[in-house]
Amino acid sequence: MNLQRDDGLDGKVAVITGGASGIGAALAVAYARAGAHSVIGVYPGDPHSPDDTRRRVAELGRDCRAIEMDVRDSEGNERLAQAALDAHGRLDIAVAAAGILRRNALAEMTDAAWDDMLSVDLGGVMRTFKSCAARMSGPGAMVAVSSIAGGVYGWDDHSHYSAAKAGVLGLCRALATELAPRGIRVNAVVPGLIESPQSLDEVNSLGKAGLLAAGASIPLGRVGTVDEAARVIRFLTSDDSGYVTGQQFLVDGGLTVKWPS
Numbered sequence: 001m002n003l004q005r006d007d008g009l010d011g012k013v014a015v016i017t018g019g020a021s022g023i024g025a026a027l028a029v030a031y032a033r034a035g036a037h038s039v040i041g042v043y044p045g046d047p048h049s050p051d052d053t054r055r056r057v058a059e060l061g062r063d064c065r066a067i068e069m070d071v072r073d074s075e076g077n078e079r080l081a082q083a084a085l086d087a088h089g090r091l092d093i094a095v096a097a098a099g100i101l102r103r104n105a106l107a108e109m110t111d112a113a114w115d116d117m118l119s120v121d122l123g124g125v126m127r128t129f130k131s132c133a134a135r136m137s138g139p140g141a142m143v144a145v146s147s148i149a150g151g152v153y154g155w156d157d158h159s160h161y162s163a164a165k166a167g168v169l170g171l172c173r174a175l176a177t178e179l180a181p182r183g184i185r186v187n188a189v190v191p192g193l194i195e196s197p198q199s200l201d202e203v204n205s206l207g208k209a210g211l212l213a214a215g216a217s218i219p220l221g222r223v224g225t226v227d228e229a230a231r232v233i234r235f236l237t238s239d240d241s242g243y244v245t246g247q248q249f250l251v252d253g254g255l256t257v258k259w260p261s
Contacts, residue, residue, distance in 0.1 A: 008239030010035030013088045015081055017041040017071050017128050018098030019064075021048035022196040023145060026230035027095060028053050032062035034234060039084045041069045041076075041098060041128075048197065063087070071098045071124030072116075074131070081131040093237045094132035096125040096144040103204045105157045114160045121164035125171060129186070139183030141237035142175070144168050145229075146248065151190040152256050169248050176246030185245035187236045192252025193223040219254030 014031050018024035019040025025048075028038040038057065042050050050066040057064035067083050069076030084091040099121045104113050125144045132142065149155035150165030169188050176186040193214050198205060206214060215222045229251050235241055236249065250256060 006239070007034060007235075009234070009237070012036045012092040013084050013090050014038045014093035014095060014237070015041070015084050015091060015128070015132050016095045016097055017069075017080070017124065018043075018096075018145075019053060019066065020046045020050045022097070022198060023191070023194070023226045023229045023233070024095070024097035025050070025053040026226040027097065027233055028064050029056050029060070030227070030230045030234045031093075032057040032060035032064070034238070035062065036093070037063040037088055039065045039067060039080065039087065041071065041080045042066045043070055043098070044068045071096075071127060072119045074127050077124075077127040077131040080128075081135050084132075085135055090137070091132055091135045092138075092140050094129055094136075094140070094142045095233055095237070096128045096142075098124055098128075099145065099198070101158070101161055101198050101201065101204045103157050104160060106159055109160065117160040118164050118167070121161065122167040122171065125168055129175060133179060133182075133184060136182070136184060140185070141241075142172075142179075142184065142186045143233045143236050144172050144186075144188045145233075146188045146190045148190055148192045148250070148252055148256065151188075151248065152250070172248070173246050180245060185236075185241070187241075187245060188248040189229060189233055189236065190248050190250045190252070191224065191229050192250065192255045193218065194226060194229055194251070195223050196226050217255070217258070218252070219258050222253065224251060224253055 020042045054064045067080045146168040147165040150162030172188040
């Protein structure tokens with residue numbers, strides 16, 4: 001028996017920032033499997049090419065368009081959102097997955113480093129959601145990617161990153177109430193230790209060896225994958241979560257509920 005999906009994603013259009021790699025790229029593929037098209041924002045200086053993501057989406061019979069933009073710039077966000085309307089005549093989903101990660105101790109923190117981090121990791125979410133909300137003609141769904149660092153825990157030498165990721169949660173709660181009358185739901189995903197190009201950075205994050213060691217302390221015995229985080233976002237933007245808004249969903253393998261040992 002051939003059972004069809006009933007999550008309401010077939011034919012919908014999603015805008016995804018940070019779509020060249022990591023969770024954003026995995027999400028474009030996850031949407032294609034559900035029958036949705038995507039328009040992904042790609043930072044011009046990103047060393048990762050969106051070509052592989054576009055190829056994988058095309059193999060699934062769906063469209064993925066890559067738009068060069070910078071989430072720090074309102075014009076770029078407006079252009080990204082408009083690209084969805086120009087290509088498909090609709091915009092149903094917005095996912096703010098773009099972000100940067102820099103190691104920076106408080107003693108060496110400069111105003112420029114602080115401001116740049118918040119402009120990307122917090123301000124970028126606001127600008128993406130603002131431009132997309134203006135182009136949603138009916139009910140829609142938005143998800144921002146926060147982090148366990150800031151969203152739950154503190155992280156030494158990453159105060160600006162932690163502050164931005166904590167701010168994302170407050171922003172989503174506020175927008176959930178503001179946009180609810182229009183039928184637009186807003187939620188946040190809080191990834192724990194996820195293997196991605198960002199977390200594999202040995203200078204600014206844990207690196208390969210650090211992730212492997214950290215996995216041993218996670219109840220499920222390993223770090224997560226970008227696909228696992230993407231599937232949670234897909235759920236939060238589907239009809240299956242139609243009565244869920246203003247919430248934060250931890251994707252951490254049980255890390256935050258484990259008693260310290």
